[in-house]
Amino acid sequence: MTERVTLITGASAGIGTELARVFASNGHRVALVARRADRLKALADELGAKGGAAPIVIPCDLQHADAGDRIAQALTDAGVEVEFLVNNAGFGLFGRAIERDRAEQLNIINVNIRALTDLTLRFADQLIRNRGGILNLGSIAGFLPGPGMAVYYASKAYVLSFTEALRCELAPQGVRVTVCCPGPVPSEFQDRAGFAPGFDSAILNVSPEEVARQAYRGLMANKRAVLPGTFIKLVPFLLRLFPRDFILTAVGGFQLRKR
Template sequence: MTERVTLITGASAGIGTELARVFASNGHRLALVARRADRLKALADELGAKGGAVPIVIPCDLQQTDAGDRIAQALTEAGVEVEYLVNNAGFGLFGLAIERDRAEQLNIINVNIRALTDLTLRFADQLIRNRGGILNLGSIAGFLPGPGMAVYYASKAYVLSFSEAMRCELAPKGVRVTVVCPGPVPSEFQDRAGFAPGFDSAILDVTPAEVARQAYRGLMANKRAVLPGAFIKVVPFLLRLFPRSFILTAVGGFQLRKR
């Protein structure tokens, strides 16, 4: 029988690292993907030292269009199949879309949308065969328009919609699909995006480790969506109480005050 693995993208930092720890602690063999090989190796060594199987390390930049091919080749060479796919990798950029570098913004789409979609479709047959699951990292931003981070918010709206649709399509085939939608989480995300955590981070703050724990439990319980933290759970409900035009103005005013 072919060995099965949990494939985790963006595993070198933040929520991705914590997801790797949670899956490993629950007996999953891992395949870890990220750009920074040194961090992946350090994480693999850490997890292997705890007595589990040493993770497969796949240094790979998901901004590159051949990333899916490289990941698939590495898994084939290791003689493993994907049982669980964790599409965690993603990033955003703060600022007016017309003022930010166009190539960088297109790379948000490459990582947050194209790579996630590619890996989902590419490994769907294996997920079905192994009756596994998909965990996609969305965001509370996926419920909102996002002036000041327009491409990022739009990309997370795609993740939410795509995850729900794939859940419907794959459920009859025995594959569970869960999307986790945290609010601001203290991590390297803010540094790369180009802003400092503010009031929203203070009131919605949940640690990466807690996000990972709740996400894992949600996937195993076959939940449609996981919204970590007490306050974040009411945000989608509150959004239904206001016109979209009001929400757009409010988010725009809040985001653009950070500039």
């Protein structure tokens, strides 16, 4: 029988690192994907020291079109199949869309949308064969329009919609599909995006460790969506109470004042 692994993208920092720790602590062999080989190696050494099968390290930049091919080849070379796929990698850029670098914004789409979709479709047969699951990292941003981070918010709306549709399609094959939609999380995300945490982060944030724990439990319980934290759970409900134009104006006013 072919050995099965949990493939985790964006595993070198933040929520991705904590997800790797949670899956490994629950007996999963993990395959770790991220750009920074040194961090992946350090994480693999940490997890390996705790016993269990050695993690597979796959240094790879998901911005590149051949990333899926490279990941698939590495797994084939290791003689493993994907049982659980965790599409965690993603980033955003703060600022007005027309003022930010166009190539950088297209790379948000490459990582947050194209790579996530590629890996999901590429390994679907293995996920079905192994009756595994997909955990996609969305964001509370996926429920909102996002002036000030327009491409990022739109990418997370795609993740939410795509995940929910796949959940319906794959349910008859016994594949669990869950989207985790955290609010602000203290991590390197803010530094890369180019903004400092503000009032929203203070009242909505949940630690990466807690996000990972709740996301794992949600996937194993086959929940449709996981919204970590008390206040975050209220956001989708509250959005139904206000007209879309009001929400757009409010988010735009708040986000653009951060500049």
